[in-house]
Every structure is written in structure tokens, then in C-alpha cells.
Amino acid sequence: MIHKLLQKAKKDKNISLNELLQLIDEWNTFYNKADQAYWLVNLAERRFIFVSPSCEKICGVPPEVFYRDVEAWKKVIHPEDREKVQKRRSVLWKGSSFEDEYRIIHQQDGTVRWVLDQTFPTFDENGKLAMLSGVVTDITEIRKMREKLLLAEKVYEHVPHAVLITDENGLIQFINPAFTEITGYGAEAIGLSLDFLHSGYYNENFYQTIRKTVIEKGQWRGRLRGRRKNGEVYVQQTTITAIHDEEGRPIFYLFIFSENGETITSLKDDLKLAQEVQKRVLSKPLKTESIDIYGMYVPSEELGGDMYAWYQIDNDRYGIFLMDVMGHGVAASLICMSVRSLLNGVIRKCIYPKEVFHELNKHMRLLYHEDGRMNTYYFTAVYVMVNTKKRFIEYASAGHPPGFLFHKDGLVEELDRGCAPIGLLSYLHVETGKLNYTPGATLVLYSDGVIEEANHSVRANIEMFREKLKSFIHLESRSMIAHMNKMFKEEYQFIDDISLVVAKLH
């Protein structure tokens, strides 16, 4: 700019140098560029012709000092940058302009400032370098912002959380490497709307609600399923935050997906699915003229090891089975499922308690004890074979809490014959029990979750449970279970799984 003015001045003899300088200074004041200083040096005379007064604010040195000492600026440059600046400025002697960012030390407050130095050479009629003019701009603030931006960029790059930023229209402006790692989408996602991430699990209403929440409240948090580039679905803890400009208008939307959330929640989802599978293998209610069987299962937080099933063996005989694997978790659940898959065949083939338990014990020993390592996996179980024609039950309880046979006249018999838990011993000595019944009797089997109240002995808990059952014993199996379920919910803290099977014997 100064360069052009000088050229104009040379052409127009009517403008004196002083007038020109005045003009520059006025311009300077007019623009009020406090962070910019203009200067002009006459090389032949080695003196400043002009220095904007704003230089004092930038470097702490008033113009007079520069008028006295043409080398004054050198002393202002940060000692570590002096040599570098000196070297780079040498391009001026070859006729090129010079532009560089470097540090200076403010001579009044001692602070380090960053400046942008732009210097232009001016030649006389003979092509000889005559003057240097330039602009010094204080860019400390800009540098700081740039550093902040750089910092932000580095943070985005290295955080394990996936970060995505859209503009106010929902078009993707930025993604970080973690996002690419999780979703498989890289730079090709920039400029797109978010639709390609939608998993197909939610309807448009759901996304509308999220948008509404972000706009009205500034943030939305929750679990979102998305779809990876390879088609897989992932679950992420997601936080969407609106970023507003100074006037409060949303300019960006920041999406942060938490990776931890993914593994934990998807594992939780898997567990839920496993629980669901476990629930579904349980037998459905069975109702004939001679028997009415109904069951319920309340899983604990974890995967449980309870399972019950019943089968009609022939016209008159039914097999009812309930088991509880030691411990919880995946191993317990797997044992349950492996027993479940055998059970139908075993019960139809063996029919009687002794044989059924021997067969299952063989299976457990073979599967879980052969190598001698999994020596603490076993399950307790109760198996009841009901003969509805002759009206008796034959049962055995393998280390399981005793089931009850409630007779119509109020007598209650406990099913306490049996053997050690299944899988514990290589050979089981099974003692079976046989009880007769008359129409109107009720058979109740349960897992130890129902008798695990901490403050009482096992015996006391069994008796308390029996008394509770008594008050609903006149009901149909279905409503009896409904009442018991309600009672469990009100009175029990679910630590363990709870399963309960009621068979009404007609």
C-alpha cells in the first residue's frame, strides 16, 4: 500500500514527502490499527523517515527512538530469533520483499509478543535500492488462537473417543481418527449428512426428538446404535452438544461417542440377549385334564443358572425338572443350556429319577471334569415323575432345597430324598421318594433364590416360604404364580435368580 502511495507521490510532484507522511499517519489513525505500525527507512541516509506512533504500543519503544537509532528494531527482536530474522531479511538486497513471523520483547513490560513483519524494497530511477518500507503487525493473539486450534486438533486426534462435528445444517465438517476406527468412515464422510450412520433401529421420530432436545436444551445424551461402513451395528454412549456463536446461534454440533460405552453396553446387550434365550427355553404352561403346570423365572442382574422344563412322557406320565447351577455368569448359563439340550431325550429315555440323574451326572462328569480342571462345576436339581393315572409322584432331589407336595387336607410333604448335587461325584447314590396324592394336590418346586433371606437359617427360610405358598394354594397355578411373583417383588431383594414351578394335580 505504501509502495503504491510512494509511486503515486513520485508521479505527482505536487505532493511533498511530508504531506505524504501526514497522509499515511492519518490513515493509520483513521483505521485505528493499534496493532499495526508502518515505517519507512531511507537507506542512503540510514535513517527512519517515518514510524507510526502505534509502534510504541506494539514494542514499547516510541518513534523518537527509531528516528535516533536506525538499529533500534534489532534490539527489540527476541534474542533467539535475531539471527534467523537477519538471515531471512537478506532477500531484500536482491529486490524481493520479506515476510516473516517472529518474536519480539516488549521493551516496557518485558512480555514476549509475536509479530508479522512485512518489508518491501523501493528502488530509485537507476534501479538502486533506495528505501525500505514495511508494516509490523502484532499477531500475539492470532498465534494464541492458532495454538489453541492446534491443541484442539491434536486432542481430537488422540482422544480415544470418536468425535464428529457438523455445521448448523447437520453436514459433517470434521471427524477424528477414533471415529474412523470405530465406524470405518474416513475423509469421505466430510460434507455428508449423518444419514449414512443410521442403523435402521430407530424411526425418524427418534432422531427428531434428539434434534429437538439438542436445540432446546443444548445437549442430548444417550445410547445410539449406528452402522459401520462394513454394515455391522455398534452401540455408543453418545453426547451431542450444540456450539453457539456469540449471538447464541448454533453454528456447530459436536458429537462425542464414548468407546467404553460401546464395549460395556454391547456386552450388556449380549447378556440381555442370552437372558432372553435362557427364558425362552423354559417350558410353556401345560394344561391337561389331569395336570396343570405353570412356571416363572426371574433372572438376577447377571446371567443365571436356573432352568426348568417339563415333558409329557406318555398318556399318563409327566416329567418335571428344575435345576440351579452353582454360581452365575456365562459358565453357569452354558451348563444350563447344555443340560437343557439333553433333557428331553434323557427324560423320555430314562423316565425314573434315579436313571435321569445318573445320566445327567455322567454328562456333567464327562463334559466338565474329564480334564480335572473344572472340578467345581455342578448343579442341584429336582426331578419329579408324575403318574396321573395312578396318582403318585416319584422324585429325587440332587442337593436341591426340598420341593413341597401340598395335599388338599392341608398336609404338606417335603421332597427331601435324593442325592448329592449333580456333577460333584463320579458316582451318585440316588435315593428316590414316592408320594401318593389325591385330586386337588399341588406340587411346588423352586430354586434356592427364594429361600436366601440373609437373617434366617436355611430351615427357617424354607418354612417361611412354605407358609407363604399356603395362602395361595387354593388358586389355579397361573394365579398362584402371579401372586407369588408380586410377593417376591415386594419383599425380596433379588440377589439370585428365582424360579418357581407349580403343578396342580387333578
Next chain:
Amino acid sequence: MGTQHELIDVFVWNEDITLNNTEQFRKAMAKFIQNPAEYLILNMEQVKYINSAGLGIIADSVMTARKQRKELVIAGIQDSLQEIFHIVKFASFIKLFATEEDAINYFYGE
């Protein structure tokens, strides 16, 4: 911890067997079974509760001892433990005694 009665060795376990000490119990029992004595008595006088893993360890110890032609019995069983042992039908494969003395008499009486 053990008291010697020539061919008999007694091991006293004096805390409830819960998730917190199952592993300790397992190790202690494994060591006890390796004892040269032919007759082994596990004294559980001070034990009021045993979890299912603990029951598994006892059952395993009984079987391991049997393979080595030894016999493991339990003595000093309190009411609460008696209930648990009754439910899991432990009496079907391991001898249970009210006191250590009863257990010793059982071995000497043989």
C-alpha cells in the same frame, strides 16, 4: 493348625466359607489331603456358613482322598451347617460327626 493322632490328622478351619476365602480353603484342603495320615478329620466347629463352591471343594477332597485310600470326614458340624449338608445330601458320601471326638472314635472303632 493340625493336631496329630498318629494315623489321624485333624485340620481345623475356623471361618465361614464365602467368596472371599474360597481359594484359600481350596489350597488348604489340597495340602491337607496330601498329609501322610490315613484318616483325615476336617473340623468345622467355628463354621456357620459354607457357599456352594466350598461344598464343591469338600466333595472333591473326599474323592481325592478316596483315590489315595484315605478317608476324610467332617467333625463339629453346627446346626446351620447341618441344614446345608442335609439339603445337599452330603451324608450320602461323607461321614459327618457332631464332635471331633466322635470322629476320632469312629476311626479307632474300625
